[in-house]
Amino acid sequence: TTLARIFAKAMNCEHPVDGEPCCKCRSCLAIAADNSLDLIEIDAASHNSVGEMRELADEVVHAPTISRYKIYIIDEVHMLSKQAWNALLKTVEEPPAHVIFIFATTEVHQVLPTIISRCQRFDLLPIPTRLIAGRLAKIAEAEKVKIEPGAINAIARAAAGGMRDAQSLLDQMIAFFAQDEAHPITGEQVLSLFGLTDRRDLDALLKAMLENRPGEVVSLINSLSRRGKNLETLFDDLLAALRAIRIALVLKNPGEILEEDPETVASYREIAAAAPADAVPVLLENLAPVG
Secondary structure, three states, rough: OOOHHHHHHHHHOOOEEEOOOOOOOHHHHHHHOOOOOOOOEEEOOOOOOOHHHHHHHOOOOOOOOOOOOEEEEEOHHHOOHHHHHHHHHHHOOOOOEEEEEEEOOOOHHOHHHHHHHOOOOOOOOOHHHHHHHHHHHHHHHHHOOOEEEHHHHHHHHHOOHHHHHHHHHHHHHHHHOOOOOOOOHHHHHHHHHHHHOOOHHHHHHHHHHHHOOHHHHHHHHHHHHHHHOOOHHHHHHHHHHHHHHHHHHHOOHHHHHOOOOOOHHHHHHHHHHHOOOOOHHHHHHOOOOOO
C-alpha cells in the first residue's frame, strides 16, 4: 500500500525529477496530507459487493479534479468476489485515459487470471534483515534514541522482512523503554517484549539436539516456555538455524545467503563442525513437516 501511494504521487507529480515525485507540488502535498481528491483508496475487504463495484465503474468516467490522473488504489484486492470482478472487468479492460488502477494484495494466487493478465505485476520480496537493521539504526540516530545494536538486530529479525512492521516495532520499543535517556534500549528488552529467543539459548538448544541429549532439550524448552517465550517462533527459529547450519556446511561464503553477521555465521560453523555428519539433514527432514 505504501508503494502504491508512492506510485500515485509520482504519476500525478507536477515537477517530477527523473520519474521521482518532487514532494513539493500541490499534488504531492495533498497525497502526503491524505486529502487528495484524485487519489481514492478502497479496502476490498469491506467494500467488495457487486453494487459497490458497479458504482465504482460508473464513477471513473468523471475527470480528475486537479491532477493528471484519477488513481484508484484497491487494497486487499483478492477479497473481491468473481461477481464483483465481473462488474468491474470492462472498466479494468478499457479504463478511461485519465484513470489508473493500482491493485494491492498479499494473496495474488486468489486474483482471477483474467485480471492479472491485464495488469503490470510487481512481486515484492522480503527486505533483507541487514537492510532493515541499517534503516532502523538511521531512524534511531535521527530521533536521538539510544538503542543497542543487539536490540536493532532483534527488531529486524522480528519484522520478518517488512520495513513498516520493523518501524512499528521500533516505535513500541521506544514507547516502552526509552523513557530513561541514561540507559539504552537493550536486546534483552526486545526479546522479552516480543517473546523471542536469545541467540545463546537457541545455540544451546541446537547443540543439545544435534548431540542427542533429549533430557537437556526438554529442560531448555520448558525453561523458555516458563520465561514467556513464543514457542511457535522458537520452532521457526530452530528450522531457520538448522537450514543456516546446513548452508554453512556446504558453502565457503554463506554470509550473503544467510544475511547474518560474521559472528553468527562463525557460530553456525562451530555447531556444524561438532555435529554428527547426518544429524542436520535428518533433523530438518523430521522437523519441517510437523510445525
